[in-house]
Amino acid sequence: EAAVTQSPRNKVAVTGGKVTLSCNQTNNHNNMYWYRQDTGHGLRLIHYSYGAGSTEKGDIPDGYKASRPSQENFSLILELATPSQTSVYFCASGERKNYAEQFFGPGTRLTVL
Amino acid sequence: AQSVTQPDARVTVSEGASLQLRCKYSYFGTPYLFWYVQYPRQGLQLLLKYYPGDPVVQGVNGFEAEFSKSNSSFHLRKASVHWSDWAVYFCAVSMNANTNKVVFGTGTRLQVLP
Numbered sequence: 001e002a003a004v005t006q007s008p009r010n011k012v013a014v015t016g017g018k019v020t021l022s023c024n025q026t027n028n029h030n031n032m033y034w035y036r037q038d039t040g041h042g043l044r045l046i047h048y049s050y051g052a053g054s055t056e057k058g059d060i061p062d063g064y065k066a067s068r069p070s071q072e073n074f075s076l077i078l079e080l081a082t083p084s085q086t087s088v089y090f091c092a093s094g095e096r097k098n099y100a101e102q103f104f105g106p107g108t109r110l111t112v113l
Numbered sequence: 114a115q116s117v118t119q120p121d122a123r124v125t126v127s128e129g130a131s132l133q134l135r136c137k138y139s140y141f142g143t144p145y146l147f148w149y150v151q152y153p154r155q156g157l158q159l160l161l162k163y164y165p166g167d168p169v170v171q172g173v174n175g176f177e178a179e180f181s182k183s184n185s186s187f188h189l190r191k192a193s194v195h196w197s198d199w200a201v202y203f204c205a206v207s208m209n210a211n212t213n214k215v216v217f218g219t220g221t222r223l224q225v226l227p
Contacts, residue, residue, distance in 0.1 A: 004156070031213055042203060042219040043157075058214070090156055099145040099164065099207045102215070104156030 003027070004105035006091050012111045019078040021108050023091030029103070030096035032074040034058070034066060036087040037107070043090065049074055050096065081112045115140045117204050119218035126194050127226045134189040134221045136178075136204035145207040146187045147215065148178055152200045160202070163187060174198070199225045 004025045013019045025032065030051045035043040045058030047066035055066040063085060065077040078085055088109050092102040116139045126132050138144055143165050149157040161172025168180040178189045187204060204218040 033214075035217075040219060042217040044217075045214060048214065092156075094213050096213075098213075099162075100213050101147065101159045101162060102157075102213070104149075104158070106154070106156050 004091055004093055004103055006089075006105040006108050008108060009106065010109045012113065013078075013081045014113055015082060017081050019081050019085075019110065019112075021076040021078075021089055021091075021110070023074045023076075023105055024072050025074075025091075025093040025103070025105075026072065027093050027103055028071065029093035030071070031094040031100075032068065033092040033094070033102060034064075034074065034076045035090045035092065036060070036085075037090060038087050046076065046089075081110075083112045086110060086112045115206055115216050117206050117216055117218035119202075119204055119221050121221050122219070123222045123224065125224040125226060128196050129193050132189075132191040132194045132198075132223070134202050134204075134223070136187045136189065136218060137185055138187060138204070138206045139185065140206050144180075144187075146178075146180065147205040147207070148172065148176070148187075148189050149203045149205060149217075150200045151203065151220070157203060160189070194223075194225055196225045196227065198223060 007022045033048040034046045049068040067075045091105040094100045094102040118137045146163040148160040151157045161170050163170045201220045201222045203220045205215040
């Protein structure tokens with residue numbers, strides 16, 4: 001069954017530490033996205049990708065990097081984690097066609113102490 | 114700039130009652146609109162999507178939405194709510210056909226009373 005999976009599902013990190021959130025999709029979709037979800041803000045786009053080797057800045061990219069080493073995998077990297085990055089992070093994938101829907105993973109809850 | 118407003122952070126209805134969740138959009142051009150649902154501890158799932166055409170769109174589990182250009186709205190409706198509909202509902206507008214980037218509203222949390 002086609003799916004988007006994320007690891008880890010829960011993560012506690014220390015301020016200043018490096019955090020890597022991983023996403024894998026078996027949908028064979030070209031596009032992938034990273035969002036964070038915070039109360040009162042809904043979902044906000046951090047980075048996205050059109051395919052292997054490509055990453056683009058979303059609406060709130062500061063403090064985050066992304067990596068797309070393959071069609072299936074898309075990582076979000078926090079080089080120096082801060083408490084303001086405590087949130088729930090969602091990965092999604094979508095076809096490269098006009099106005100395609102997105103398919104979401106189950107989310108990663110990140111707490112930065 | 115494109116935006117989506119969901120004015121109700123929380124809606125409570127009794128099981129079996131009808132439901133309307135409100136969504137207002139701001140978009141220059143032809144909007145492509147979506148409703149997603151997030152069940153507890155899960156990611157978002159598509160309920161329905163609007164592409165220009167028939168203003169009433171049918172979705173899964175008895176949900177439907179009506180697009181109104183004059184009111185800049187895309188309200189979600191259901192005739193009879195079930196306890197399993199307890200979730201958070203997000204309205205979204207697609208910004209760009211090529212990137213498929215979307216802007217999400219802040220969500221409406223639906224509580225269903227027995």
